[in-house]
Amino acid sequence: xxxxHDRARAPTPPADDPPTTLADLYARxxxxxxxxxxxxxxxxxxxxxxxxxxxxxxxxxxxxxxGRAAMSTWLFHLTRGxxxxxxxxxxxxxxxxxLVDADRPSVPDPEALTRRQRAAEFVxxxxxxxxxxxxxxxxxxxxxxxxxxxxxxxAGVGLNTAYSRLRLARKRFQRAVHELRAGDRRGAR
Amino acid sequence: MSARDDxxxxxxxxxxLLAAMREETAMPPDLHDRVxxxxxxxxxxxxVVPASPWRRVAIVxxxxxxxxxxxxxxxxxxxxxxTKGETARDQAAYGREGALEPAEATAGERSDSGAPRDQxxxxxxxxxxxxTNAGSVGGDAPGVTNExxxxxxxxxxxxxxxxxxxxxxxxxxxxxxxxxxxATPASTLAQEIAAIEKIRAALLADAPDRxxxxxxxxxxxxxDGALVQEREALRAVALCxxxxxxxxxxxxxxxxAHPQSPLVSKVRAACADLAAAEDESx
Numbered sequence: 001x002x003x004x005h006d007r008a009r010a011p012t013p014p015a016d017d018p019p020t021t022l023a024d025l026y027a028r029x030x031x032x033x034x035x036x037x038x039x040x041x042x043x044x045x046x047x048x049x050x051x052x053x054x055x056x057x058x059x060x061x062x063x064x065x066x067g068r069a070a071m072s073t074w075l076f077h078l079t080r081g082x083x084x085x086x087x088x089x090x091x092x093x094x095x096x097x098x099l100v101d102a103d104r105p106s107v108p109d110p111e112a113l114t115r116r117q118r119a120a121e122f123v124x125x126x127x128x129x130x131x132x133x134x135x136x137x138x139x140x141x142x143x144x145x146x147x148x149x150x151x152x153x154x155a156g157v158g159l160n161t162a163y164s165r166l167r168l169a170r171k172r173f174q175r176a177v178h179e180l181r182a183g184d185r186r187g188a189r
Numbered sequence: 190m191s192a193r194d195d196x197x198x199x200x201x202x203x204x205x206l207l208a209a210m211r212e213e214t215a216m217p218p219d220l221h222d223r224v225x226x227x228x229x230x231x232x233x234x235x236x237v238v239p240a241s242p243w244r245r246v247a248i249v250x251x252x253x254x255x256x257x258x259x260x261x262x263x264x265x266x267x268x269x270x271x272t273k274g275e276t277a278r279d280q281a282a283y284g285r286e287g288a289l290e291p292a293e294a295t296a297g298e299r300s301d302s303g304a305p306r307d308q309x310x311x312x313x314x315x316x317x318x319x320x321t322n323a324g325s326v327g328g329d330a331p332g333v334t335n336e337x338x339x340x341x342x343x344x345x346x347x348x349x350x351x352x353x354x355x356x357x358x359x360x361x362x363x364x365x366x367x368x369x370x371x372a373t374p375a376s377t378l379a380q381e382i383a384a385i386e387k388i389r390a391a392l393l394a395d396a397p398d399r400x401x402x403x404x405x406x407x408x409x410x411x412x413d414g415a416l417v418q419e420r421e422a423l424r425a426v427a428l429c430x431x432x433x434x435x436x437x438x439x440x441x442x443x444x445x446a447h448p449q450s451p452l453v454s455k456v457r458a459a460c461a462d463l464a465a466a467e468d469e470s471x
Contacts, residue, residue, distance in 0.1 A: 034216035119209030170197040
């Protein structure tokens with residue numbers, strides 16, 4: 001429980017010291033790259049290949065990374081590029097094949113999973129109510145745990161704009177949670 | 190606590206919901222391990238992330254100095270060898286080996302800056318021969334070359350030596366760069382990303398004219414690149430930022446050409462801001 005609570009407060013805290021090896025980098029950012037790839041529409045069946053490709057490119061281009069942009073920014077854009085290439089080849093492939101996206105296996109606790117799925121579905125639905133700009137900022141901050149300066153870099157906006165978008169999105173999210181709670185109370189009566 | 194936490198604090202319920210979302214969208218551990226296993230097979234994970242630009246400069250300086258010393262040392266040895274009446278082929282071989290070093294210093298900078306000798310370590314190092322031997326270059330090379338000095342097969346074996354013995358400098362960096370030869374599509378993609386980043390950076394710095402210069406540079410360099418759509422979106426944004434007369438038309442053209450693009454809202458927003466500013470101006 002405390003572990004869950006910690007994660008709730010600090011999803012993936014970016015460490016102050018930069019990663020020193022590809023292994024270190026992978027350990028810190030694989031989850032981030034995975035989420036970005038999935039958010040960009042990469043299917044379960046293809047995400048392994050996409051991630052592999054992303055980190056191969058990372059490996060190749062590491063010598064060019066000069067630290068001026070945040071690592072998360074660099075990885076975000078790189079992942080997007082790889083996903084873009086993947087989409088093209090996928091589109092060609094899809095013309096010939098009907099691809100089925102297999103669901104993720106692994107269901108340890110059906111009750112907990114249902115609760116978690118319901119909660120995640122609520123967040124997902126909420127995020128769909130945001131415009132693209134707010135959604136990007138909200139996702140990167142609350143799901144990926146990036147700092148606002150990193151988010152501003154990724155979104156290509158100024159710091160104040162990023163803060164403003166995040167503040168608005170969080171307000172809306174908090175309001176939605178209040179409404180959900182109120183609905184639960186009404187249902188319980 | 191970061192500045193964003195000061196803005197709007199989420200209550201425990203909200204945090205729990207977000208935690209659930211993070212759990213739900215987390216990378217499955219088995220996938221994490223599978224991808225890493227494939228990476229280990231494909232590359233040497235001991236490649237190190239380059240340090241800050243200043244540290245790079247320092248490393249480049251050290252590498253350059255080392256290269257100069259090495260060349261000087263080889264030169265001395267070459268001269269000494271010549272006076273001992275070594276064969277002309279040996280001299281040629283030494284000359285070739287010496288001449289390689291300055292060029293390799295650049296490679297050394299890229300990889301060594303990435304893989305400083307004292308920390309070329311990874312949690313799961315795969316085959317990274319020579320990773321910790323870089324410091325022995327000066328000691329190994331002379332021994333090896335002396336052994337070969339009287340050989341009948343000097344030239345051929347020197348070639349082997351330069352890839353097998355001297356190699357702590359000569360081959361390791363190359364091996365680290367091999368998968369990413371500049372001609373590979375992936376490296377082109379990364380270059381393209383870097384070019385796009387320049388456009389973004391210029392826009393962030395509120396320099397739309399400079400951004401447009403970078404847009405044109407990107408168009409010249411990557412006419413059929415993977416990020417053409419992104420470039421054209423940024424072009425529209427930059428044009429709107431300059432207040433260019435054709436900006437709106439360009440933005441509309443982009444939106445018409447890519448109606449499904451996630452960048453449409455960005456372009457629209459950038460040009461809507463411009464329109465709003467025009468409305469507000471007297």
